[in-house]
Amino acid sequence: MDPEGARKGEDVALIEVDERSGIPIWVQLRNRLMYLIDSGHYRNGDRLPTVRALAADLNVNYHTVNKVYTSLEHDGYISSKRGRGAFVSKEGDAEEDVTSGDAVLVEAIRQCLELGMTADDVERRFAKALEGFKGDA
Template identity: 75%
Template sequence: MALFELDEHSGIPIWIQLRNRLMYLIDSGYYATGDRLPTVRALAADLNVNYHTVNKVYTSLEHDGYISSKRGRGAFVEKAGGGDDGIDISGDVVLTESIRQCLELGMTIDDVKNHFEKVLENFD
């Protein structure tokens, strides 16, 4: 399995997929505090995505305290999970983003809860 797999047909924006994957890799300890991430240009080229897409991801991660960027040096991990908690944190991130997207569609919190319960029933 490749380190980064993006699905253009998933309905989730590419930048969100990439952001979630990087957060998971940091939270799970794959990337440790102080590790240098691939450059924006290199990652964009490797994934065949626009430079601005990767830049948006790195800016978002920096805003949330996951990474720090040093001009001319690159992006470095600021906090890494390194344990089972990383899965919980990453799950929270995915669920939070899903709820945000539902609200952007015009759903209320009660609508989201009701739909979430229906979807969960399908997994039982």
Template identity: 55%
Template sequence: MQDAFEIDESSSTPIWLQLKNRIVYLIASGYYKPGDKLPTVRELAIALKINYNTVNKVYLSLLHDGYLMSRRGKGTFVNELARPAEAVEDSPADTVIDMMINQCLELGVPLDDVVNQVTRRVARRRES
């Protein structure tokens, strides 16, 4: 279980946000499918050696965002995400890019600056 949930304690990104983004990625990539049961808050906190309240904050946020659903006495499960029938499945790269954009926005970086920074990075890669 712990292998699926990676936390980088040396990262400047808060642990709760790393965990939230990781769970979103695991759902988007198909690792967790709709209806799959997630570890309990306590189990995940112990496995990752992080505070119970941190995991609880992530689960509550993901419940609010519609990624998870809670069944009293049963646990927390991946929600059936509402998607239009014509929606195209995101590739794993799309998911990673979305996570990067969300992290930049949560750090207060304006969307136009994110685009400019990514463009500069791509240009730098092409030159090397």
């Protein structure tokens, strides 16, 4: 197998979706790709799998993956070039405060607010949930 093909298989193995999770598949994919970019697995200029190939490899809807790529492009993680594919456009920056962990927290807060919770409700519930993890740290 050629190195590019080996890399493609390796990349798909790094991305999993849990259909039983309460987290939408597109959010799972987006968060995972953000992590892979933030962690340096994908570097600035690296080509991502095509939308069609990733959808087929993960057995998810094409439109779901397209939504992920559109969201990542909107947030500056990738850039799409018609006919060439999607490329990482985010430079690693040691001074940058936003990490993929921050993105997960922001998404969780946004979802809580969409459920009708107030900011105070979210804060209380996060604090209570965090208490359960303090013994593990």
